[in-house]
Each structure stands twice: as structure tokens, then as C-alpha cells.
Amino acid sequence: MYNPFSLENKTILVTGASSGIGRAIAIECSKMRASVIITGRNEERLKETHTQMEGNQPDYIIADLSNSDDVQNLCKNITSLTGLVNCAGLTKVLPFPFAERKDFEEVMEVNFFAPSELSRLLVKSKKIRKGASIVFISSVSGVYCSSVAGSIYSSSKGAINGLAKAMALDLAPKGIRVNCVNPGMIDTNIFSEGKITQEQLNEDMKRYPLKRYGKPEEVAYAVIYLLSDAAEWITGSNLLIDGGYTLL
Amino acid sequence: MELQEFITNFANQFEETDSSVFTKDTVFKNLDEWSSLLALSIIAMVDEEYGVALKGDDIRSTNTIEDLFEIVKSKK
Numbered sequence: 001m002y003n004p005f006s007l008e009n010k011t012i013l014v015t016g017a018s019s020g021i022g023r024a025i026a027i028e029c030s031k032m033r034a035s036v037i038i039t040g041r042n043e044e045r046l047k048e049t050h051t052q053m054e055g056n057q058p059d060y061i062i063a064d065l066s067n068s069d070d071v072q073n074l075c076k077n078i079t080s081l082t083g084l085v086n087c088a089g090l091t092k093v094l095p096f097p098f099a100e101r102k103d104f105e106e107v108m109e110v111n112f113f114a115p116s117e118l119s120r121l122l123v124k125s126k127k128i129r130k131g132a133s134i135v136f137i138s139s140v141s142g143v144y145c146s147s148v149a150g151s152i153y154s155s156s157k158g159a160i161n162g163l164a165k166a167m168a169l170d171l172a173p174k175g176i177r178v179n180c181v182n183p184g185m186i187d188t189n190i191f192s193e194g195k196i197t198q199e200q201l202n203e204d205m206k207r208y209p210l211k212r213y214g215k216p217e218e219v220a221y222a223v224i225y226l227l228s229d230a231a232e233w234i235t236g237s238n239l240l241i242d243g244g245y246t247l248l
Numbered sequence: 249m250e251l252q253e254f255i256t257n258f259a260n261q262f263e264e265t266d267s268s269v270f271t272k273d274t275v276f277k278n279l280d281e282w283s284s285l286l287a288l289s290i291i292a293m294v295d296e297e298y299g300v301a302l303k304g305d306d307i308r309s310t311n312t313i314e315d316l317f318e319i320v321k322s323k324k
Binding site: 093094095097098148149193194195196197199200 | 284285288289291292293295296301302303304305307308
């Protein structure tokens with residue numbers, strides 16, 4: 001069957017696959033016939049993702065990407081990749097006067113340093129094949145707009161965006177493409193901490209021209225495109241997925 | 249922790265509203281200046297000053313500064 005978006009014969013590593021967007025990406029990529037290696041911190045939830053994937057999938061690898069031993073170990077367990085999706089991420093909602101260096105460090109560690117270092121080690125050890133695609137989950141925040149009390153998260157996603165562009169240049173000779181997807185608010189438990197109430201989220205939802213938040217699968221579909229051979233001439237780009245949010 | 253000190257810390261998050269406006273009975277969500285940013289600033293102040301992690305729902309369910317003070321005290 002003709003399908004330029006198929007991921008058949010591709011091996012893809014997905015970080016942050018134990019929940020939210022990462023989980024959806026792992027599951028959808030498996031449905032597109034990729035071999036998907038998933039990693040995350042929580043074994044129970046990783047297992048849950050693993051059972052939801054289709055096809056005969058490789059074992060999951062437990063890793064805390066803010067721990068350099070775990071990152072080394074993860075790289076050691078990987079032989080060859082045609083795709084890498086950096087999803088692991090968190091947020092910290094603090095008005096700027098309260099956003100201390102330690103708060104920035106906590107978020108930058110997971111959202112920026114970990115994916116940067118993992119990508120670097122995989123590239124350096126030549127485990128990312130020619131023709132491969134690296135995708136970062138960035139955001140609308142920090143690239144096109146920001147949000148109230150969002151300085152920490154925005155900084156981390158803006159940094160990822162800059163990194164992806166420079167990586168795209170440096171890795172082009174290796175035939176490796178690097179792109180970002182930039183989602184608006186997606187229905188995940190990223191605000192489970194509870195500083196933002198459901199009432200506030202419902203109000204915020206109305207600000208989206210398409211009148212709802214995105215679904216994790218809707219980010220996954222964009223990622224599938226960037227991983228597929230259909231996107232072979234696309235590198236250093238941002239793919240906006242925001243229900244029209246940044247139009248206003 | 250003392251109520252008077254809590255009221256002062258609460259008032260300090262505001263820019264436009266005069267500090268004399270703030271008493272234990274102030275219905276803070278009725279203040280013109282009240283906003284989602286101020287709600288988050290109050291949560292951050294309470295975390296910084298009292299080591300208590302408030303939720304947005306704690307702000308939602310309270311009316312006066314004293315109501316919120318009681319919640320913070322109970323969580324301490």
C-alpha cells in the first residue's frame with residue numbers, strides 16, 4: 001500500500017514515553033510499524049506504554065536522563081537509530097520575581113541539558129544513522145509566545161529551539177535531520193501540581209480559535225511526519241500545532 | 249506564623265492597591281487588581297515564606313485573607 005508516512009523498518013527512540021505526549025508518540029509510531037525503544041523514569045508507567053504499543057517491540061529501558069550514568073547506560077544499550085524523539089519534559093509555574101536559579105536549573109536539566117547531551121552522545125558514537133531524523137518537542141511557549149508565570153518553561157523551550165537549528169546545520173553533512181514541533185496546550189497531566197485550577201484551564205481553552213486543547217496523538221502525527229521519509233528535505237524547521245492559538 | 253505578618257506579605261504582592269486596603273476581612277478576589285498572575289504570586293509567596301505548597305483550588309475556595317491564612321496554618 002502506498003504510504004509515504006510509513007515508519008516501517010525504522011528504529012526510533014522515544015524519551016519521556018511513560019506519559020503524556022511521549023506515550024502517544026510511542027504508541028502511534030508503533031502503529032506506523034516502527035520499532036520503538038521507549039525510555040522513562042517510571043517502570044510501571046513505561047510498562048503500560050509498552051503493552052499499548054503494536055507489533056513486536058524491543059524492551060523498554062528505564063533511565064533518568066538527568067543522571068549521566070543512566071544516559072551512558074541508555075546509549076550503550078542502543079545499537080542503531082533512524083529516529084530520536086526527545087519528549088521528556090516538565091514545567092514549573094512561577095512568577096518571574098520568584099523564579100530562582102535553582103528553579104531554572106531543575107527545569108533546564110530535564111528540558112534542555114538532558115536531550116542535548118543524549119543527542120550528542122548518540123551522534124558522537126555514530127548510533128544515529130545517515131538519513132535519520134531527530135525531533136524535539138518544543139512549544140509555542142518561548143518561541144512564538146509565552147504565558148503568565150512561564151519564564152522558566154519558556155526559557156527551556158526557547159533554548160531547545162535554538163539548539164535544534166544549530167544541530168540541523170552541524171548534522172546536515174551526516175544526513176541527519178533535526179526539527180522541532182511546537183504544540184500549544186495539550187491535554188496531559190503537566191499541570192497536575194495543581195497551581196492552575198481546572199476552572200482556569202477551561203477558561204484558557206476558550207482562547208484557542210479551535211476551542212479546545214490538543215490531544216497527545218495530534219502531536220504524535222506531526223512527529224510521525226518529521227520522522228518519515230516524506231520529510232526527507234525538511235531540517236531546522238518548526239511545526240506549529242496550536243489550534244490557532246498564536247494567530248491572535 | 250502571625251496573621252498580621254501574613255497580611256503584609258499578601259499586600260506586598262500588589263502594585264496598585266494601597267496597603268491600607270488589606271485587612272484580615274479583605275475579600276481579595278474582589279479587588280480590581282486581582283488576576284491569575286497575582287494568584288500565582290500568592291502561591292509562590294506562601295511557598296517561599298511559609299514552606300507551604302498551596303493549590304489553585306485553595307485560592308479558589310477562599311474569600312478573605314484570613315480564610316487563606318487558616319489554610320496555610322493548617323498545612324504547615
